[in-house]
Amino acid sequence: MTSQQIETSYSFAKERYAALGVDTDAVLKNLAVIPISLHAWQGDDVCGFESPDAQLTGGGIQAIGNYPGKARTAAEMRMDLDKALSLIPGSHRVNLQAIHVDSDEKVERNNFQPKHFSRWIDWAKERKLGLDFNPSYFSHPKADAGFTLTSTDEGIRQFWIEHGIACRKIGEAFGKALGTPCVTNIWIPDGYKDIPVDRKAPRERLVNALDTILAEKIDPRYNLDAVESKLFGLGLESYTAGSHEFYMGYAVSRNLLLCFDTGHFHPTEVISDKLSAVLMFVDQVLLHVSRGVRWDSDHVLILSDELQALAQEIVRGEFLKRVHISLDFFDASINRVAAWVIGARNMSKALLLALLEPTAQLRKFELDGDYTSRLTMLEELKTLPWGAVWDYYCLTQNVPAGHLWLDEIKHYERDVLFKRT
Numbered sequence: 001m002t003s004q005q006i007e008t009s010y011s012f013a014k015e016r017y018a019a020l021g022v023d024t025d026a027v028l029k030n031l032a033v034i035p036i037s038l039h040a041w042q043g044d045d046v047c048g049f050e051s052p053d054a055q056l057t058g059g060g061i062q063a064i065g066n067y068p069g070k071a072r073t074a075a076e077m078r079m080d081l082d083k084a085l086s087l088i089p090g091s092h093r094v095n096l097q098a099i100h101v102d103s104d105e106k107v108e109r110n111n112f113q114p115k116h117f118s119r120w121i122d123w124a125k126e127r128k129l130g131l132d133f134n135p136s137y138f139s140h141p142k143a144d145a146g147f148t149l150t151s152t153d154e155g156i157r158q159f160w161i162e163h164g165i166a167c168r169k170i171g172e173a174f175g176k177a178l179g180t181p182c183v184t185n186i187w188i189p190d191g192y193k194d195i196p197v198d199r200k201a202p203r204e205r206l207v208n209a210l211d212t213i214l215a216e217k218i219d220p221r222y223n224l225d226a227v228e229s230k231l232f233g234l235g236l237e238s239y240t241a242g243s244h245e246f247y248m249g250y251a252v253s254r255n256l257l258l259c260f261d262t263g264h265f266h267p268t269e270v271i272s273d274k275l276s277a278v279l280m281f282v283d284q285v286l287l288h289v290s291r292g293v294r295w296d297s298d299h300v301l302i303l304s305d306e307l308q309a310l311a312q313e314i315v316r317g318e319f320l321k322r323v324h325i326s327l328d329f330f331d332a333s334i335n336r337v338a339a340w341v342i343g344a345r346n347m348s349k350a351l352l353l354a355l356l357e358p359t360a361q362l363r364k365f366e367l368d369g370d371y372t373s374r375l376t377m378l379e380e381l382k383t384l385p386w387g388a389v390w391d392y393y394c395l396t397q398n399v400p401a402g403h404l405w406l407d408e409i410k411h412y413e414r415d416v417l418f419k420r421t
Ligand SMILES: C[C@H](O)[C@H](O)[C@@H](O)C(=O)CO
Pocket: 041, 046, 061, 134, 187, 228, 230, 261, 288, 296, 328
């Protein structure tokens, strides 16, 4: 497709949307400033860089597949992220795990400091990217028993409390250096494979541990704290201490961000329906947008009905300033850089579709009780020429339109990824 063809198609599409009262130029301006935080851990199969042979262990999560080219160092990961970001329209962020530490000296997780992430900060600063952060409560001998902040072993609990404290300070340093608050998100896997007798005590320990981690107030201009629940992890099917109800109550009572991972609920539950409910009671939400297939399988985002519903809720509710969008999937069976690009472009497409909606008109139908018109319009919108608007957006953002970005991935694969052994 030539630029000329893209522009011509866009001008027809623009007219179609204008007839519905939608200004496509304004929509694209809005879309270009909605940040999506790219989760770094898609690039290394959640292994991290603490040692050259680091592996993902425990935590009830799994990256499945052995496609060649995984990032083995932080430098390789930054290169891969650069490639991905060059193929995603808009200005975005990067979301790191603590295990993505980039330090020449070996440091224990409870001693991590901003200086151990200074190369990440320099890289982000150069590219005007914001950084988000996550303490890593898995793949560690002190997490092998399946308990971190809920451990009955005081030494272990203290170690992980110190890790949480250290990570908030790193988040603060990210925020200060980059001029945009870092969302530091706490997720722990702690739970039981089989039915526990005492469901209460681990949760009591978790409240106390979290309160200690979060005791120091950090300026929200630099760091925002989020907590992430989960239904269950692999091998932890019967009980998860940090359940939804636990963190919902905790976030409301401590004025924190609540993180919704879209793969962390019963398969028939949808976050699109939960968003406006919780935003009545928490100020801000963090999304980990994932795609669970039967379970929290962390598949790459597709432009599903639910992804579109989620974006619609964010836009219709005017929640763009209160919802931080991060991705969370890890598929090791396909090109990892392509996985980022597919997922982020789909998130962006879902937001575009939502922004292109004549929401006021639809709301009026609803308020008037004219549900026939509401359904008709919602269905007709699906076949409007939004693809032409998307292609034009890519053109104006200097990224390939259509599937042409894949050519770049194939070159990168041949020249860089396949040379990694
Ligand atoms: C890498 C972790 O799995 C991720 O950060 C966490 O958010 C999660 O979703 C665990 O299932």
